[in-house]
Amino acid sequence: MTASAANPVAPVLDVKDLHVEFDTYGGIVKAVRGVSFDVHAGKTLAIVGESGCGKSVTVQSIMGLIPMPPGRITRGTAMLDGVDIVQQKIVNGRDIRGNRVGMIFQDPMSALNPTMRVGDQIAETLQVHRGYSKRQAFDRAVEVLTLANIPEADKRARQYPFAFSGGMLQRAMIAIAIACEPAVLIADEPTTALDVTIQAQILDLLKDLQRRNGMAIVLITHDLGVVARMADDVSVMYAGEIVETGSVDDVFYRAAHPYTLGLKAAMPSSTTPKDQGLRPIEGTPPDLFAPPDGCGYFARCPHAMRVCGPSHPPNVEVDPRHNALCWLHHPDAPRTVSELHRRVQA
Amino acid sequence: MLAYTFKRLIQGVITVWFIATATFFAMHAVPGDPLANERATTEAIRKNLEARYGLDRPVTEQYVLFLGNMMRGDFGISFTQENRRVNDIIRESFPVSATLGILAVAFAAFGGVVWGALTAIYRNRLPDLVITFLVILGISVPGFVVAALGQLALVDINAWLGFSLLPIAGWGSIRHMIVPSMVLGLGTMAYLTRLMRSSMLEITNSDFIRTARAKGLPPTRIFLKHQLRNAILPVITVLGPSIAAITTGGFVVELVFAIPGLGRSFVQSVQQLDYTVIMGTTVFYGAFLVFMVIVVDLLYGLIDPRVRLE
Numbered sequence: 001m002t003a004s005a006a007n008p009v010a011p012v013l014d015v016k017d018l019h020v021e022f023d024t025y026g027g028i029v030k031a032v033r034g035v036s037f038d039v040h041a042g043k044t045l046a047i048v049g050e051s052g053c054g055k056s057v058t059v060q061s062i063m064g065l066i067p068m069p070p071g072r073i074t075r076g077t078a079m080l081d082g083v084d085i086v087q088q089k090i091v092n093g094r095d096i097r098g099n100r101v102g103m104i105f106q107d108p109m110s111a112l113n114p115t116m117r118v119g120d121q122i123a124e125t126l127q128v129h130r131g132y133s134k135r136q137a138f139d140r141a142v143e144v145l146t147l148a149n150i151p152e153a154d155k156r157a158r159q160y161p162f163a164f165s166g167g168m169l170q171r172a173m174i175a176i177a178i179a180c181e182p183a184v185l186i187a188d189e190p191t192t193a194l195d196v197t198i199q200a201q202i203l204d205l206l207k208d209l210q211r212r213n214g215m216a217i218v219l220i221t222h223d224l225g226v227v228a229r230m231a232d233d234v235s236v237m238y239a240g241e242i243v244e245t246g247s248v249d250d251v252f253y254r255a256a257h258p259y260t261l262g263l264k265a266a267m268p269s270s271t272t273p274k275d276q277g278l279r280p281i282e283g284t285p286p287d288l289f290a291p292p293d294g295c296g297y298f299a300r301c302p303h304a305m306r307v308c309g310p311s312h313p314p315n316v317e318v319d320p321r322h323n324a325l326c327w328l329h330h331p332d333a334p335r336t337v338s339e340l341h342r343r344v345q346a
Numbered sequence: 347m348l349a350y351t352f353k354r355l356i357q358g359v360i361t362v363w364f365i366a367t368a369t370f371f372a373m374h375a376v377p378g379d380p381l382a383n384e385r386a387t388t389e390a391i392r393k394n395l396e397a398r399y400g401l402d403r404p405v406t407e408q409y410v411l412f413l414g415n416m417m418r419g420d421f422g423i424s425f426t427q428e429n430r431r432v433n434d435i436i437r438e439s440f441p442v443s444a445t446l447g448i449l450a451v452a453f454a455a456f457g458g459v460v461w462g463a464l465t466a467i468y469r470n471r472l473p474d475l476v477i478t479f480l481v482i483l484g485i486s487v488p489g490f491v492v493a494a495l496g497q498l499a500l501v502d503i504n505a506w507l508g509f510s511l512l513p514i515a516g517w518g519s520i521r522h523m524i525v526p527s528m529v530l531g532l533g534t535m536a537y538l539t540r541l542m543r544s545s546m547l548e549i550t551n552s553d554f555i556r557t558a559r560a561k562g563l564p565p566t567r568i569f570l571k572h573q574l575r576n577a578i579l580p581v582i583t584v585l586g587p588s589i590a591a592i593t594t595g596g597f598v599v600e601l602v603f604a605i606p607g608l609g610r611s612f613v614q615s616v617q618q619l620d621y622t623v624i625m626g627t628t629v630f631y632g633a634f635l636v637f638m639v640i641v642v643d644l645l646y647g648l649i650d651p652r653v654r655l656e
Contacts, residue, residue: 065559098562105560110553113572115579115650124571125561160651176561 010082011038012216013062013101013184018076018086020054020061023069027289031057033240034076037218039233041183042210044217046227046248048263049237052285055220058237059186062086063096063103081183099129102177102215106189108169112161118172119145119157125179141179147212148175149205167198174205181213188220203230224267228252236260239285239296246322256316256324258301295327303328351644358636365632366625370412373624374405380425380619399425399621412625421626426618432626435611440630442517443600443607447593449523450531454592455585457535459578462542463569466577469547477539484536489529489595493602496529515604526603530596534588538581545577552576579650586642590635 020032032054039045047055060066062078078086085096105111122144123137145153148171177185191199210217219230227234235245244257255261262281283300286292295308307327316329327333381395396402421432465474500514513522558568597609615623
């Protein structure tokens, strides 16, 4: 059948060297510059990074949701079970979206059609992808709502979105996304618009559903707490590139890129002394109208070397399955990683 | 819902009373009266006539009398059209105006939604530019010009064809109604097109359309079930006042196309200071307008579930 079924080691979704550009009045924005990642069935990959670094554009371009034009995928592949869904443009086909890949968004309050019953909005997906009758699809929609922990699902399915709270709407969105039991669920900042207790419930729900049907989750977030709770692997994005990727433990405890270290240092914890202020990363990300030739983090990096300005850093495998896009790991670099850690922790 | 309907109806009655009162006193404030126009009346005849119509009494008394009669649904007898009751005038000519108005509104609403949706789909491309140009033309050219040009065009077309494709004036068959209703609905259609276009564009970029696309729905389904239904809401909002405006504002078209509608009586009565006809038609039109707005507000709830709760 599918490649992943035949070979359990192969990733369900394998994105390679993805480039996305946008034409704007100010010029061409190179929003995504050679992003690669993969995610396996039953696993969660978190993509983290600050606003505007290209996280959402990456996943939306894979889903074919960026407006084209002005958007454009200039290079790269995204293999879903061994079939490229980007270059063949089959992502626009119904088979992928909503069926094999589900997606949930940041703001559940505006993500549902206000003039359509919630149950119908779920049923619609099943009618289109599964060829269910209206009745059949609605019954299944009620089941899916129950799976998404919505109490009194048969009553709720007949209500309109305005009757739902924010957390309930996000559950309904999740129900829409999982209705066809997708192989991959893309969650684009699913908890950013929700308050903290609801956040935890939504994350637990996602984990629970993943255990149940073994889907892979690509989680976009800028909340490292959410990453620690949810992810198996992490990719850190900066200025349209993935600068570090590895397992959660690798990235959290053995961070190999100065940007990751900066993010961690900026995060306050319960043990941070009261008198110590926050430690932000100074400066702003580079202008993506004219991305730098060298390292995107060069201007803000406390460990920058002369080579970092003009030359693009190599992708170095610092540990098995733990990569960093940084000159510091070059054999000729004067500073070692352990030295780097000491400096940051001091 | 019932309480809401009741409340709106009460408000409507108050509005109509206000319209009637304001019109009554405004009308009496205008110099002259219905009899001033009369040929060579002697003082005695004038006195007699005034007594007959009650014009010799103080204005406030006349007002009370008028209100009493209005409550019973009686607007009296016309001053200028001999012995015709105002109720009869309305009864005979309003159906003509209403038919014309309904056709015009249907034409405007249908055209507005279709053209508006098309301009949004083809945004900034040729069809959008062409339609937008026509829309601006439709908004800026006054109705009487369009009416005259429409009639002229019809004459030319009929002459060129050698037979009468559509009659150029008069009333009676469906063929008489086509061109006048198009002319009458044109301005509103242009306005609704603009409204529909901006509404569509706003919806196209909304989150729930992105959700619909992420669900993998076919584009036609997204358009019909998600986009159109939401985009049409502002159009429905203005439809109520539009219906009233078109139905009551048709007198120019009625005059140009020689249509025996109420608009003509309305304008003539004002020119001749025909007190009873002025009051009858104004109150009738006012009540009609108020009623249509209420109907559309109730209709709105059918399409937008959020409104139903209130």
